[in-house]
Amino acid sequence: MKLNIFETDTEVLASLAKYFADCAKEAIAARDRFTVALSGGSSPKKLHELLASEYRDSIEWDKVYFFFGDERDVPLTDSQSNYLMAKQTLFDPLGIDPSHVYAVQTPLGAEEAAKDYTRHLIHFFDGGSASFDLIILGLGDNSHTASLFPHTSVLTDESASVQALYIDEVKMNRITFTAPLINNAQHIAFLVYGAGKAEAVKHILEDPKDIQEYPAQLIEGADLQWFLDEPAASKLQNK
Numbered sequence: 001m002k003l004n005i006f007e008t009d010t011e012v013l014a015s016l017a018k019y020f021a022d023c024a025k026e027a028i029a030a031r032d033r034f035t036v037a038l039s040g041g042s043s044p045k046k047l048h049e050l051l052a053s054e055y056r057d058s059i060e061w062d063k064v065y066f067f068f069g070d071e072r073d074v075p076l077t078d079s080q081s082n083y084l085m086a087k088q089t090l091f092d093p094l095g096i097d098p099s100h101v102y103a104v105q106t107p108l109g110a111e112e113a114a115k116d117y118t119r120h121l122i123h124f125f126d127g128g129s130a131s132f133d134l135i136i137l138g139l140g141d142n143s144h145t146a147s148l149f150p151h152t153s154v155l156t157d158e159s160a161s162v163q164a165l166y167i168d169e170v171k172m173n174r175i176t177f178t179a180p181l182i183n184n185a186q187h188i189a190f191l192v193y194g195a196g197k198a199e200a201v202k203h204i205l206e207d208p209k210d211i212q213e214y215p216a217q218l219i220e221g222a223d224l225q226w227f228l229d230e231p232a233a234s235k236l237q238n239k
C-alpha cells in the first residue's frame with residue numbers, strides 16, 4: 001500500500017489524475033482498453049473535471065470503459081445518482097460514447113439491478129471474474145467505502161459480485177461492489193481530502209482490524225494507493 005499525501009486537495013487531484021492517465025496508458029498498451037470503476041459522492045467531481053480538461057487530449061478516451069463501484073437506488077436522472085454526477089462532470093464534457101458507460105440500471109429495482117450488473121460484468125470480462133484496471137474509491141466519515149457501510153451483511157460477502165441492500169444509515173437501497181470484487185482490481189485508488197475525513201483515515205490505516213466498524217479496512221490489493229491531503233492525513237501517526 002502507498003500513501004500519497006499532499007498539502008492541498010489541488011495537488012491530490014493532480015496526482016490522482018496523472019495516476020489515472022498512467023493506469024490508462026498501461027492498460028491500453030497491454031489490452032487495448034482501460035476499464036475503470038468510478039466512485040460516487042462529491043470528492044470525485046473535481047477529479048472528473050480535471051480529467052475532462054487537462055487530460056482531454058492525453059488519454060485515448062475511446063478505449064476507456066466506465067463502471068460504477070456503487071450506486072444509489074434512485075432514477076438515473078436524480079441529483080443523487082452517481083451516474084448523473086459522472087455524466088455531467090466527465091462523460092458529457094469528453095463526449096464519451098454512451099455504449100462505453102455501464103450505468104447501474106436502477107429502474108429495474110435494486111435487487112434486479114444488482115443481478116443485471118453482475119451479469120454485465122461476467123459478460124464484459126468474458127465469463128471470468130471481473131478484474132478492473134482501476135477502481136477509484138472515496139471514504140465516508142463513518143469509514144464506509146463504495147456502499148460497504150458499517151454493520152451491514154455485505155461486509156462478509158465473499159463473492160466477487162454486485163449486491164443490493166437497504167442501508168438504514170442513509171435510509172435508501174444501495175447497489176455495491178463487494179470487497180472481493182474491488183480487491184480483484186489491478187489498481188485501487190482512494191481519493192480522500194478534507195479534515196472531516198481525518199478520523200476515518202486513522203481508523204482505516206492505523207487502528208486494529210474491525211471491519212464491521214471500519215469497512216474500508218476490507219480493501220486490499222496488489223497496488224492499493226491512497227491520495228490524501230494533509231488535513232485528511234492529520235491524525236495519522238505513521239506517514
Ligand SMILES: O=C(O)[C@H](O)[C@@H](O)[C@H](O)[C@H](O)COP(=O)(O)O
Pocket residue numbers: 039040041042043044070071072082137138139140141144145146147
Ligand atoms: O455513493 C457514494 O456516496 C460513494 O460511493 C461513497 O462511498 C463516497 O465515496 C463516500 O460517501 C464519500 O463521499 P464524499 O466524497 O461525498 O465525501
